[in-house]
Amino acid sequence: MSSPWILGLIWCVLGLVVGSFLNVVIHRLPRMLAMEDGAQPYNLASPRSHCPHCQTPLALRHNLPLLSFLVLRGRCAFCGSPIAWRYPLVEVSNALIWVSCGLWMPAGQQGFDAGTLAWACGGSLLLALACIDWETTLLPDSLTQPLLWLGLLAAEMGWSGLSLSSALWGAVVGYGSFALIAWVFERVTAQEGLGAGDFKLLAALGAWLGPLALIPLVFLAACTGAVVGLVMRARGQLREGRYVPFGPFLALAALVLVACGPARVLQWAGLA
Ligand SMILES: [Zn+2]
Numbered sequence: 331m332s333s334p335w336i337l338g339l340i341w342c343v344l345g346l347v348v349g350s351f352l353n354v355v356i357h358r359l360p361r362m363l364a365m366e367d368g369a370q371p372y373n374l375a376s377p378r379s380h381c382p383h384c385q386t387p388l389a390l391r392h393n394l395p396l397l398s399f400l401v402l403r404g405r406c407a408f409c410g411s412p413i414a415w416r417y418p419l420v421e422v423s424n425a426l427i428w429v430s431c432g433l434w435m436p437a438g439q440q441g442f443d444a445g446t447l448a449w450a451c452g453g454s455l456l457l458a459l460a461c462i463d464w465e466t467t468l469l470p471d472s473l474t475q476p477l478l479w480l481g482l483l484a485a486e487m488g489w490s491g492l493s494l495s496s497a498l499w500g501a502v503v504g505y506g507s508f509a510l511i512a513w514v515f516e517r518v519t520a521q522e523g524l525g526a527g528d529f530k531l532l533a534a535l536g537a538w539l540g541p542l543a544l545i546p547l548v549f550l551a552a553c554t555g556a557v558v559g560l561v562m563r564a565r566g567q568l569r570e571g572r573y574v575p576f577g578p579f580l581a582l583a584a585l586v587l588v589a590c591g592p593a594r595v596l597q598w599a600g601l602a
Pocket residue numbers: 381382383384385386406407408409410411
């Protein structure tokens with residue numbers, strides 16, 4: 331694969347297609363978890379994709395990632411209702427993650443190898459988790475668990491540049507530190523601060539980035555989360571009785587950290 335343009339284009343198309351699937355996961359997974367036993371079959375494949383307004387099932391040509399949104403000018407082909415901006419945004423964000431992984435891997439790999447694909451899939455899991463947490467304040471186990479195990483596998487296979495022991499300690503420190511903070515917070519304020527989903531997400535990020543990188547990661551996430559939370563409170567946009575979910579900021583901080591190179595960030599922070 332000689333030309334970076336062709337390589338980039340292939341990763342871009344793959345990223346758009348996977349991003350389109352992520353939209354299904356983001357919309358359906360929280361509803362699947364809330365389903366009662368014995369209810370209508372509802373999963374990632376069934377019922378078929380349909381317009382949420384007029385319920386008309388979508389044909390393949392209405393379902394092409396990004397292209398259909400552009401051709402239809404953001405409206406349903408049947409009833410003309412606007413299509414949520416989240417759909418093209420998730421597709422484009424995921425394509426950006428996949429192109430970045432394909433062309434500028436942190437470990438210096440390039441092209442089509444299992445390690446690059448593992449990083450791209452890790453980024454997609456993170457994107458789905460961030461969107462679901464933002465909309466529902468849930469971080470489903472069915473996404474945090476694969477992210478954790480993929481991180482440990484990436485260390486063992488030499489894809490993440492971490493030793494397996496560092497990845498393991500990253501997971502333990504990530505889970506343990508948040509569980510401890512949450513326990514103390516609950517004792518002191520009698521309120522729930524961090525949820526168990528946050529512990530598992532930080533464990534997964536620790537497995538990918540190692541224990542030390544969690545310090546700048548949590549710092550960055552807490553700062554951006556606090557700023558966004560204050561702005562939302564000032565504008566009266568905080569959902570009633572609910573806090574700003576922390577997962578999206580952890581995910582964003584992790585993406586920034588990977589983009590800058592965890593080793594470089596640790597040097598800046600004076601930790602390495
Ligand atoms: Zn419609």
